[in-house]
Amino acid sequence: MLLRVERLTKRFGELTANHQVDLSVERGQIHAIIGPNGAGKTTFFNLISGFYPPTSGRILFKGTNITGWPPERIAKKGIARTFQTTHLFEEATVLDNVIIGNRLRTRSGFWDVILRTKRERREERESLDRGREVLDFVGLSHLAGEPVSEITQEQKKRVAFALALATQPELVLLDEPAAGVNPDETDGLAVLIKKMADTGRTVCLIEHKTSMIMSLADRITVLNQGERIVEGTPEEIQGNPAVIEAYLGGDPTGDGRPQTV
Numbered sequence: 001m002l003l004r005v006e007r008l009t010k011r012f013g014e015l016t017a018n019h020q021v022d023l024s025v026e027r028g029q030i031h032a033i034i035g036p037n038g039a040g041k042t043t044f045f046n047l048i049s050g051f052y053p054p055t056s057g058r059i060l061f062k063g064t065n066i067t068g069w070p071p072e073r074i075a076k077k078g079i080a081r082t083f084q085t086t087h088l089f090e091e092a093t094v095l096d097n098v099i100i101g102n103r104l105r106t107r108s109g110f111w112d113v114i115l116r117t118k119r120e121r122r123e124e125r126e127s128l129d130r131g132r133e134v135l136d137f138v139g140l141s142h143l144a145g146e147p148v149s150e151i152t153q154e155q156k157k158r159v160a161f162a163l164a165l166a167t168q169p170e171l172v173l174l175d176e177p178a179a180g181v182n183p184d185e186t187d188g189l190a191v192l193i194k195k196m197a198d199t200g201r202t203v204c205l206i207e208h209k210t211s212m213i214m215s216l217a218d219r220i221t222v223l224n225q226g227e228r229i230v231e232g233t234p235e236e237i238q239g240n241p242a243v244i245e246a247y248l249g250g251d252p253t254g255d256g257r258p259q260t261v
């Protein structure tokens with residue numbers, strides 16, 4: 001088992017965002033986390049990637065207890081996460097985003113990056129090759145020199161993937177990779193996610209686009225109000241009464257969230 005999460009709990013004051021959540025992700029699989037708005041999905045990713053310390057519970061990665069480790073140590077151990085495309089530097093080129101963004105997330109030396117010390121310049125040269133490699137992987141080599149402000153939302157999503165892949169992770173956490181893109185672009189991103197898994201990465205993703213999840217995921221975990229309510233294959237999840245109840249009991253206004261599961 002690549003990732004094993006045991007009874008993970010996160011409280012923000014009175015609010016319990018995650019309550020005793022268990023999850024196991026097998027190497028090479030695509031594991032989706034779904035659930036209504038506010039179910040605790042993003043919090044769960046923030047705990048695994050070290051952005052928040054859990055209130056209780058354990059996170060084991062490759063058999064090592066990484067609970068409470070800081071984000072850059074977890075990144076070095078082999079877990080990467082994508083950020084919202086709003087975290088990209090709009091005026092910088094696609095390639096510079098991959099290089100600089102990667103360094104900001106894997107090192108604590110913010111000022112090294114900003115002041116471009118000698119050591120930083122040497123390491124930046126080393127990461128240039130890797131940046132080019134991951135841009136090729138996500139299909140953006142032809143846009144390497146383009147400012148991010150000039151590319152489409154779908155291409156920005158690919159830059160976010162490239163950023164995560166640049167740290168050479170074994171496990172990639174994707175938070176709503178297909179939010180805000182059209183159906184054709186969603187299909188293209190699904191192909192890319194499949195390619196990540198086929199080339200040896202393990203993928204854990206949060207996504208509201210149900211049809212994408214059903215065709216892509218090997219396993220699905222459903223969270224509701226901070227708790228894991230069901231886990232299984234897409235076939236097992238589809239039509240599960242507890243899952244339907246969770247969605248119907250949530251936001252009934254239909255804001256693009258799944259209507260059928």
Ligand SMILES: Nc1ncnc2c1ncn2[C@@H]1O[C@H](COP(=O)(O)OP(=O)(O)OP(=O)(O)O)[C@@H](O)[C@H]1O
Nearest residue numbers: 012015016017035036037038039040041042043044
């Ligand atoms: N830093 C924080 N401080 C206080 N409360 C928080 C914090 N982060 C999340 N929460 C709360 O925890 C709960 C779970 O939020 P979270 O963002 O994890 O849900 P989600 O399933 O990702 O929702 P969505 O699908 O809407 O993105 C919410 O009630 C949210 O307001």
